[in-house]
Amino acid sequence: MQQIINFIIRYKNFLLYIFLMIISMTFTIQSHSYHQSRFFNSSNWLTGNILETSNNVSTYFGLDAENQKLLNENKRLRDLLFNMGETDTTALDSIQRRYTIATGRVIKNSFAQPRNYLTIDKGEKDSIKGDMGVITSKGILGIIENTSNHFATVQSILNERSNINAKIKNTDHFGSLVWDMKRYDVVQLIDIPRLVKLTVGDTIVTGGMSSIFPEGIPVGTIRKFDLNSSNSFYSIDVALFNDMTNIKNVYIVNNELREEIKELENQTRTDDQ
Template identity: 40%
Template sequence: MQTILNFLIKHNHWFLFILLEGISFVLIVSFNNYQNAAMFTSANSIAGNMYETLSDIDRYFGLKSENDALVEQNAVLLNEIQALKEELKGYQDSTMLAEHVAIAGGRQGYRYMSARVVNSSYNKVDNYMTLDKGAAQGVKPEMGVIGKDGVVGIIYQTSDNFSLVIPLLNSKSNINCRVKGTGSYSALHWEGGDARYSYLIDLPRYAVFEKGDTVVTSGFSSIFPADIPVGVIDYLEDSKDGLFYRARVELFVDFTNIGNVFIIGNDGKEEQSELEKKGEKE
């Protein structure tokens, strides 16, 4: 007995080692499955505030190019408004108008909220991004996030004033996309490596599309409205089992240099997901 005790006391660092490694593994595993782990990420208030200060300083140097980009975007939006107004004029006398507008406006209410990226990475297998808006500003998990060029990701966790995003550059990211102009749908997967590319892995073989086609959101999930740009197909090959096409998609959003984003809230989302759940049950 004494010998065993002595042995245990002499080698007590083994137990500490196993304990600490145990804690680490619990953290690794729980972060992937447990929704309230925000405390151990940069969405906690200390790390969040620090990154915010840093990005304030960093942003100051980018003001000019940011301004240019905003002016450019303004111009595009103005043009769009003009085009829509003209189109509306055409409908003015139509009896269809009332119904048409009511359907477009009332079916799903998407709201946009601007936010700033205070921290992001792009070199790991599972990258994350921290935004400066949180639960106090009305951000909830599973809201969509887009940049001015296209889809960025989906909100994963929120704290009071910060939120954590799973961007497209995360192996957990899984966004349903459509090849524009065709009816082929597929999920977008990132496989690590180059931050510019992601993959559509199960495009049906009968679908007609080619290199250079634009990939947009499908609008099925109610997280993103339909037809938000994602990227351009830049390489096509057969999938491993030969049943599908696999397309490499060059992403529109430059994840190595991202500043302002928009969070998309969907008021009609709960209604839709409730309905879908009901359908699955029956």
């Protein structure tokens, strides 16, 4: 007994080191194989507020450019609206609505790590929940991962675990959008079969297989494409429409029918077993 106590006293620093190391490794490795940790994320009260305060100051420097962006988008949407023959929103009855949109502002952005997360200033109080889609006026941005009362973190498409259904515009050939961690303006579209005819410059949009994003949200254009090692699928480099380094205002898309789709899929899966 005496010896054990002596041992502990003698190596107490080493034991403390090992103990704390195991804690941090657990958090790190656990989230390598699964989701972002529930607690270690910047959507909590303290970090959220500090990041928001800092962001409140820095947004003033980009107000002009941001206003211009929003005006351009409004112009594009008005063009669409007037030319569709509907000049009012009354036609959009709440029963017909499949997607509801909320707005948010990015208070923390990152794009230099293998796993990038953004933090936005909307949370559960604004009925933001996990697994909602996040887009900007130019294109797709990511998926909500964790939420707190006033903040939420977004898993960016620049994240090695990101996997989003996407397709080539005006066709029904769809694949998965992943990221190879190399460049922040390029993501990869995989699993497109080789019989599809591709041209550099083709537009990639989100596909209809996802219950998160509406179909047809722009992603980017084809930069270059190769056949993969098995020679049966393409691996396509997609240049993003979004400038991932400069993102301020975002839209959060909620699919009202998502719960129903999930429930149905789960039921099918349990019936199978």
